[in-house]
Amino acid sequence: MAKYLLLKHYRGAPAAVNNVPMDRWTPEEVSAHLRYMQDFADRLEGTGEFVDGQALSPDGMFVRYDGEGRPPVTDGPFAETKDLIAGWMVIDVDSQERAIELAGELSAAPGAGGKPIHEWLEVRPFLTAHHTVTE
């Protein structure tokens, strides 16, 4: 039992196989993609493995502390698609093998031409908050 983050972003990984940007898909292809994502989440809830899934708006900003009594500094957005985090899913599974299997399925979401996108997803284990017996 371990939680994993399946992170969809465009930092560092090679390009997807079916690398056509979403805005050049047909509306039917976009719908099919969204339906696939929803079905995937529903199926994981059915298997008792779904924890959370969110999509993020590409519009964001950078914020930092700017000293006592001053409002935070904001900057950006820096609209570099290569840094964009598009969304994530959190799963709770029995093994790393299962996490990899599910990430593989998620990566098969259909894109242009109704063919799998084959996009790279980053799989990261959560740090657990409990102490296992390790003394």
Add this chain to the structure above:
Amino acid sequence: MDEVLLRSLTPSVLAVLVRRGADFAAAEDAVQDALVEAVRVWPADPPRDPKGWMVTVAWRKFLDATRADAARRRREDRVEEEPAPGPAPEADDTLRLYFLCAHPSLSPSSAVALTLRAVGGLTTRQIAQAYLVPEATMAQRISRAKRTVSGVRFDRPGDVATVLRVLYLVFNEGYSGDVDLAAEAIRLTRQLAASIDHPEVSGLLALMLLHHARRAARTAPDGSLVPLAEQDRGRWDIAAIAEGVAILQAALARDRLGEFQAQAAVAALHADAPTAEETDWVQIVEWYDELAALTANPVVRLNRAVAVGEADGPRAGLAELAALDASLPRYAAVAAYLHERDGDLETAARLYHEAARKALDLAERDHLTLQAARLNTLLRS
């Protein structure tokens, strides 16, 4: 109202329903409904015979649910006859429920969830909170688990080792939400020990008690980890240690050693030392030798290297370590500790940093980061 007492009735009430012919999944739902009603009704109107009350109400809930399900009318005719409970003693029923909920056809997380609900009497919401998943996800996990074991015959004994593995998983999960899973695991293991005479069940119960006894001392007020050697031994739970040691001694006397008994023996030797310096590391090494003979688990040899480092000096520990696979979890942490004891602070600092990067437990990672920072500060001054 004592909620734990109420929940302790769960397995025997559930077993009565199954013996009367209810299928496991429906019986389990009915018992949950009865638990909810007990929580509502008992405070104002406590029953004289709690178990009798639970059986009556759970059976009524079961019949209501079955009647509501028109497609199952034929089965209703059968169960309406209310056959008498079988002659088997109650302890066997409880035991069979443990076996069923830990059935090998279930994945570990499903077995854990089903055990907590059907044997422990926890609600789906409580289990979901404890494991930090949405309630809907946990509900599905449990109903799938019930479907998986629906074809398993209830009257057939199982392997106690599978049950112990599930209980050990529950214990190790610690606690979050409003349920203390470690305490619940101890309660369920105690209840199991009352149903079956098996030295490894005693071994696991002793192991849990001995670890649990140290829990208050294991965490500093700020939530950080306190390693065994630095714990305030005055904060250890003496009564739990005494109980754990007594249970372990009785089990060991039967001369059927198993992994949990050997692990408990190590824990008992730690609990027995008035100070960290007085720990009998030579005996601990011997117990790790016993454990290594019982299991191929490489973590045992890693722990043995730590014990050898304490018994015969860090160089001896490092020599043990050299024979092991460096990709083992916590290998870098053990190596860092032994190098520090050996006076090689630079290597130790580097390995603590590496170990922190690999740690999957948040408190452990923070602890290892602190060790790296401490040594690097020392090295700079």
